[in-house]
Amino acid sequence: MSDGEKNGRWLGWTMGLVLLGLLIPVAGTAMVRRLANTDVVQQVMIRRVLQDDRSGLFEDGRLHVFTLGTGSPQLGGTRMPVATAVIAGDEFLILDAGEGASRTIGELRLPIERITAVFITHWHSDHFAGLGQILNQSWNANRSHEVQIHGPVGVERVVDGLASIYRDDIAYRSAGEVERHNPDWALGRPITIQIPDGQPGRVVFERNGVVVKAFYVDHGHVTPAYGYRVEYNGKSVVVSGDTIVSPKTMAAAQGCDLLVHEAVNVRLMTNAATVLREMGQPAEADRVEGVIRYHADTLGVAKLATEADVAQLVLSHIIPDASNPFFESLFLDGMDQHFAGTIVLASDGQHFAL
Numbered sequence: 001m002s003d004g005e006k007n008g009r010w011l012g013w014t015m016g017l018v019l020l021g022l023l024i025p026v027a028g029t030a031m032v033r034r035l036a037n038t039d040v041v042q043q044v045m046i047r048r049v050l051q052d053d054r055s056g057l058f059e060d061g062r063l064h065v066f067t068l069g070t071g072s073p074q075l076g077g078t079r080m081p082v083a084t085a086v087i088a089g090d091e092f093l094i095l096d097a098g099e100g101a102s103r104t105i106g107e108l109r110l111p112i113e114r115i116t117a118v119f120i121t122h123w124h125s126d127h128f129a130g131l132g133q134i135l136n137q138s139w140n141a142n143r144s145h146e147v148q149i150h151g152p153v154g155v156e157r158v159v160d161g162l163a164s165i166y167r168d169d170i171a172y173r174s175a176g177e178v179e180r181h182n183p184d185w186a187l188g189r190p191i192t193i194q195i196p197d198g199q200p201g202r203v204v205f206e207r208n209g210v211v212v213k214a215f216y217v218d219h220g221h222v223t224p225a226y227g228y229r230v231e232y233n234g235k236s237v238v239v240s241g242d243t244i245v246s247p248k249t250m251a252a253a254q255g256c257d258l259l260v261h262e263a264v265n266v267r268l269m270t271n272a273a274t275v276l277r278e279m280g281q282p283a284e285a286d287r288v289e290g291v292i293r294y295h296a297d298t299l300g301v302a303k304l305a306t307e308a309d310v311a312q313l314v315l316s317h318i319i320p321d322a323s324n325p326f327f328e329s330l331f332l333d334g335m336d337q338h339f340a341g342t343i344v345l346a347s348d349g350q351h352f353a354l
Contacts, residue, residue, distance in 0.1 A: 054109055063088045063235040063354040065258060067346045068104040070316040073126040077321035080104060080348050081126040084239050084260055084316070088232035089208040094118045094134060095228050095239045101130040102137045104349055113141035117205060118188065119212065120151035121241030122225035123158070132162045139186050140173065147188035150204055150214070152224045159190040193226060200251055201229075209233060215252040217243035220294030227252060235354040242317065244293075245300035253308040257354045260346070261304070262317035264295040265331045269320060295319060298331065302338035312342045314352065 057064050064087040071079025081098025085105065092114045094101065105112050115138045120128050128151075135147060149159055170186045173179040193204050193214050201215030211231045219225035219242045227241045229252050238253040240261040253259050269292050276285035296304075298315070305313040315331075322331040328345050335343055344350070 054111060057087045057110075058090055058092075058114070061233055063230070063232045063237060063257075065237050065260070065314075065352040065354070066104075066108060066110070067260070067314070067316060067348060067350045068094075068101045068108075069098040069130075070318055070346045070348055071098075071321060072317055072319045073124075074319070074321055078323045079318060079321060081129065082262075082317045083130060085110065086230050086237060088210050088230070091116050091208055091210045093205075093210070093212070093230065095230075096121050096127045096241070097129075097131040097134050098126050099129040102133040105134075106137075108349055108351075111141075112138045113143040115143065115147055116145070116207075117148040117150065117212075119205075119214070119226075119228050120149070120155065121217070121227060121239075122152060122219060122222050123154055124222065124242065127242070128158065131158070132166060135162065135187050136166060136169065139181060140179075142181070143185055144182065145185065147185075148191055148205070149188040150191045150193055150212075152226060153192055153194070155190040155192055159187060163187055193224075195224070195226075200248060213252070216248050217241050218246040218248060218294075219243050222294070229253070229256065237352075237354065240296070242294070243296060245296045245304050250304050250308045253304070253310055255309050257311045258314060258352055259305055259308070259310040259312070260314045260316050261301050262296055262319075263298050263301050263315040263331075264292060264319040265333075266292050266297040266299075267333075268330060272320065291319060298335055299338060302335040302343070305339045305341065310339075310341065312344070312352075313339060314344045314346050314350075316346045318345070 066085040068083035068085050069080035071077045071081055073081065080100035082096050083098045083101035084095045086093040086095065094115060097118055097120065102112065115134065118131065118134065149155055170183050173181050174183040195202055195214060195216060201213050203211060204214045205212035209232055213229045214226045217225050217227045217240060225241055227239060227243065227249055229236060229238045236256040237258040237260065238256045240249050242262055243249055269288055273285040273288040276288065322328040322345060332343065332345055
């Protein structure tokens with residue numbers, strides 16, 4: 001590991017101390033407390049954390065998918081807003097960047113300074129509110145290369161906005177006594193995705209054996225909205241973005257090894273709208289019913305996965321939040337009647353290796 005990578009994860013050593021803190025109450029002995037309070041033991045734990053850089057993910061020839069966030073804009077849910085990471089070859093890609101994505105990257109101990117490109121599906125805030133922190137945290141971790149930021153029309157405006165928001169932070173961290181990061185790498189280079197009329201999709205990124213294709217999805221009045229298909233070494237993952245069950249997504253997902261698709265349980269949401277009206281909250285009931293109209297029902301997603309010959313289906317952008325095993329069972333109810341493959345109701349931080 002380079003000195004830059006070590007310095008870039010300077011907070012990582014604290015995890016070793018956390019492990020010590022867990023050890024003490026379990027053992028509960030004065031001897032363990034004394035042992036844990038020695039410099040030698042603390043340094044051993046710190047070294048163990050710093051040496052675990054997970055570089056093997058870039059070198060094993062597999063396509064790795066991590067669900068950084070699997071939730072919706074719903075406040076108080078158990079899931080962070082939607083974000084997915086893909087590591088393949090020498091590329092570290094982020095597909096959508098919901099709030100908290102950088103925190104999950106840290107919890108998974110993925111090398112954030114190695115992020116190479118970000119792909120935003122559309123400009124709903126829960127899909128890009130974490131973009132600033134992904135760029136800033138990766139730069140603070142001594143990222144010394146450009147990050148490409150791909151997205152629909154508007155991506156240049158968003159990056160310009162981040163430059164304004166982070167202006168003072170960039171100045172401080174570029175000229176401080178401790179921090180002297182290169183300001184050239186502080187943000188990223190916006191790249192607008194435009195797909196010609198009549199064309200279902202096109203390649204928007206190709207490097208180190210990794211190919212990313214963008215395709216149109218149907219997210220109601222939110223347009224353009226895209227999904228992405230990532231291919232590497234004979235394997236593929238498709239991330240739907242926000243969409244109804246659409247022939248466009250079905251075409252893009254044909255034969256993929258892993259389909260990460262948004263999912264709404266219409267029955268649960270319809271019952272929620274009924275209760276809200278009974279409680280005298282018609283405006284909130286209308287909002288719930290509106291969500292149904294431009295998102296994908298679980299049963300429809302299961303049928304799509306079958307028709308597209310998908311190997312494995314992963315549900316993300318979960319609406320409503322399935323917060324315990326009982327509600328998870330309700331959320332998945334009936335899907336196995338339409339798709340015989342593996343169905344995973346994803347949680348934040350899951351890892352799939354293809």
